[in-house]
Amino acid sequence: MIEAPYILFLGDAVDPLAAKVAQGIRDWRPDYAKAQFRLPGCNADMGLPDMTMEEAVAAGIKTVVIGVANRGGHISDAWIEALESALVAGMDIASGLHNLLSDEGALVAASQMHGRTLHDVRIPTVAYPIANGKKRTGKRVLAVGTDCSVGKMYTAIAMEREMHARGLKATFRATGQTGILITGGGVPLDAVIADFMAGAVEYLTPNNDADHWDIIEGQGSLFHASYSGVTMALIHGGQPDALILAHEPTRTHMRGLPDYTLPSLEQLREVALTMAHVVNPDCYVAGISINTAKLSEAEAEAYLAELEAKHGLPCVDPFRQGAGRLVDALK
Amino acid sequence: MIEAPYILFLGDAVDPLAAKVAQGIRDWRPDYAKAQFRLPGCNADMGLPDMTMEEAVAAGIKTVVIGVANRGGHISDAWIEALESALVAGMDIASGLHNLLSDEGALVAASQMHGRTLHDVRIPTVAYPIANGKKRTGKRVLAVGTDCSVGKMYTAIAMEREMHARGLKATFRATGQTGILITGGGVPLDAVIADFMAGAVEYLTPNNDADHWDIIEGQGSLFHASYSGVTMALIHGGQPDALILAHEPTRTHMRGLPDYTLPSLEQLREVALTMAHVVNPDCYVAGISINTAKLSEAEAEAYLAELEAKHGLPCVDPFRQGAGRLVDALK
Numbered sequence: 001m002i003e004a005p006y007i008l009f010l011g012d013a014v015d016p017l018a019a020k021v022a023q024g025i026r027d028w029r030p031d032y033a034k035a036q037f038r039l040p041g042c043n044a045d046m047g048l049p050d051m052t053m054e055e056a057v058a059a060g061i062k063t064v065v066i067g068v069a070n071r072g073g074h075i076s077d078a079w080i081e082a083l084e085s086a087l088v089a090g091m092d093i094a095s096g097l098h099n100l101l102s103d104e105g106a107l108v109a110a111s112q113m114h115g116r117t118l119h120d121v122r123i124p125t126v127a128y129p130i131a132n133g134k135k136r137t138g139k140r141v142l143a144v145g146t147d148c149s150v151g152k153m154y155t156a157i158a159m160e161r162e163m164h165a166r167g168l169k170a171t172f173r174a175t176g177q178t179g180i181l182i183t184g185g186g187v188p189l190d191a192v193i194a195d196f197m198a199g200a201v202e203y204l205t206p207n208n209d210a211d212h213w214d215i216i217e218g219q220g221s222l223f224h225a226s227y228s229g230v231t232m233a234l235i236h237g238g239q240p241d242a243l244i245l246a247h248e249p250t251r252t253h254m255r256g257l258p259d260y261t262l263p264s265l266e267q268l269r270e271v272a273l274t275m276a277h278v279v280n281p282d283c284y285v286a287g288i289s290i291n292t293a294k295l296s297e298a299e300a301e302a303y304l305a306e307l308e309a310k311h312g313l314p315c316v317d318p319f320r321q322g323a324g325r326l327v328d329a330l331k
Numbered sequence: 332m333i334e335a336p337y338i339l340f341l342g343d344a345v346d347p348l349a350a351k352v353a354q355g356i357r358d359w360r361p362d363y364a365k366a367q368f369r370l371p372g373c374n375a376d377m378g379l380p381d382m383t384m385e386e387a388v389a390a391g392i393k394t395v396v397i398g399v400a401n402r403g404g405h406i407s408d409a410w411i412e413a414l415e416s417a418l419v420a421g422m423d424i425a426s427g428l429h430n431l432l433s434d435e436g437a438l439v440a441a442s443q444m445h446g447r448t449l450h451d452v453r454i455p456t457v458a459y460p461i462a463n464g465k466k467r468t469g470k471r472v473l474a475v476g477t478d479c480s481v482g483k484m485y486t487a488i489a490m491e492r493e494m495h496a497r498g499l500k501a502t503f504r505a506t507g508q509t510g511i512l513i514t515g516g517g518v519p520l521d522a523v524i525a526d527f528m529a530g531a532v533e534y535l536t537p538n539n540d541a542d543h544w545d546i547i548e549g550q551g552s553l554f555h556a557s558y559s560g561v562t563m564a565l566i567h568g569g570q571p572d573a574l575i576l577a578h579e580p581t582r583t584h585m586r587g588l589p590d591y592t593l594p595s596l597e598q599l600r601e602v603a604l605t606m607a608h609v610v611n612p613d614c615y616v617a618g619i620s621i622n623t624a625k626l627s628e629a630e631a632e633a634y635l636a637e638l639e640a641k642h643g644l645p646c647v648d649p650f651r652q653g654a655g656r657l658v659d660a661l662k
Contacts, residue, residue: 133556133588194528195521197560225464225567225610229528232553233560257464260609271605274598278591279556 022067353398
């Protein structure tokens with residue numbers, strides 16, 4: 001686990017989009033996001049107090065989280081001096097970038113000298129077991145998508161917020177780098193070795209109180225030729241009690257695969273439920289989460305109403321409308 | 332690629348079953364299997380000339396293949412002296428065991444001193460790409476099973492033999508350790524990192540002549556909670572033109588999962604074809620391969636006849652009957 005609270009490292013972000021990891025933490029874990037650190041030329045701003053590394057330590061901050069990605073997802077040379085000073089001052093560093101903190105000699109040396117930890121959340125640090133398929137106590141819900149990047153993480157984390165607001169027991173279980181940085185823990189599933197994928201998901205979602213919900217972050221899509229195996233492992237390792245179907249209605253082809261069209265929601269429902277029933281015969285589809293960011297308010301409302309009439313399930317954009325109706329649909 | 336021909340290292344095998352990798356090479360690549368090496372107490376015999384390591388080198392043999400697995404799949408201390416002498420004599424060593432040759436200090440030192448190669452086929456040595464889903468030239472067939480260990484590898488390699496006997500262009504593409512040792516190359520798919528599984532299968536089955544068949548070794552099962560993600564990646568990375576359904580009729584539960592029953596062949600067909608159609612809309616089920624080892628000849632014949640009438644597809648035990656009718660069914 002990454003120790004909170006955080007100072008969000010925005011570096012020399014070229015624009016706000018480059019700092020989307022920081023924005024995710026700011027939005028979803030405001031209690032963790034205490035300060036920001038910006039280099040000259042930074043074009044992102046989380047609206048948090050700007051602090052030096054020394055000021056952050058004095059304010060009780062434990063970890064610098066790299067909240068920015070430059071082109072290529074690399075650790076920039078321009079960042080090293082500031083990051084090194086964070087270790088010297090007494091903080092850990094966490095990063096989800098492709099280049100590893102642990103491959104940066106200066107940071108490794110400083111972390112060892114000052115007894116600090118470098119968290120590279122892109123790679124697993126646990127020897128996950130092979131899945132045993134045993135039924136676990138507690139409830140689990142998983143979002144499965146018609147494609148990658150259709151809003152599965154957003155849906156899950158919005159459902160967690162809604163459930164906490166209602167005083168329900170719920171835990172967002174991160175399976176990707178951004179989710180891990182936002183919540184401080186999880187499994188970087190796309191970097192797990194094939195034989196242990198489903199076991200890693202079992203590890204992430206252990207026995208729990210009967211009325212506790214794990215809200216598992218989805219990955220990929222059963223219909224995405226590059227990543228479908230990861231999605232399959234989430235379904236079989238997660239043993240979901242409920243599925244949320246996730247879709248982006250303006251997508252013209254599968255992400256990164258120009259020759260592939262998206263499946264229909266019916267096709268997704270059929271295959272995902274069939275596979276979920278292997279590990280949990282009672283699994284049901286609770287609702288449909290639609291990312292309507294590219295539709296106007298009127299278009300979104302019309303689309304959601306039409307979809308809801310067609311499928312007989314709550315059809316919701318959790319960003320526009322909140323996740324309340326999806327939570328209502330959990331049994 | 333592992334250099335042939337081989338001397339099969341049988342070590343101190345407690346019984347013939349412990350030497351099943353050696354038996355597989357002996358059966359399927361008799362041209363590679365030139366000699367065997369046995370330690371005192373060895374209870375396996377491939378019927379090959381027993382040679383010392385020096386005699387093997389003199390006979391033109393290039394590689395010692397560890398053809399034995401002791402309990403736990405480890406490299407035994409009792410083997411080290413003989414294996415070291417093989418490196419000194421001028422041969423490489425190949426192993427599919429869990430413990431790596433490259434973790435045995437004496438073997439590493441000897442291989443470096445004598446310029447030899449240690450092949451640990453359990454771990455990937457290639458940085459596989461992320462799958463791009465692009466259509467490739469040539470044909471591909473994949474066996475998918477109702478469970479793990481129902482005869483998928485045997486089916487594939489028997490089909491390759493039959494196709495070669497007919498003068499057809501065909502290549503068995505190994506995706507597991509035994510298959511890699513038998514054929515000298517392949518992808519150890521269960522050890523590939525999640526994001527690159529489907530890409531590794533694309534890498535293994537590249538563009539080829541229009542009339543060439545890749546016969547891809549299956550792994551796991553779409554219905555096996557521990558390994559279904561690996562199977563999914565084989566289907567989406569392999570883009571099969573044809574599927575063979577594989578089944579073992581006396582299996583009472585999924586291998587290693589006592590609480591799980593096997594799917595029906597209809598269920599397997601439905602899900603596997605649906606998923607294959609994502610990457611290849613023309614994919615069809617060519618036939619059904621049944622492992623009848625636990626049935627009598629009469630029981631097997633009756634079972635296969637009943638199944639064939641029910642499914643309208645060739646239903647064959649390639650061990651008892653050869654793979655001819657499965658090959659006939661490829662379009």
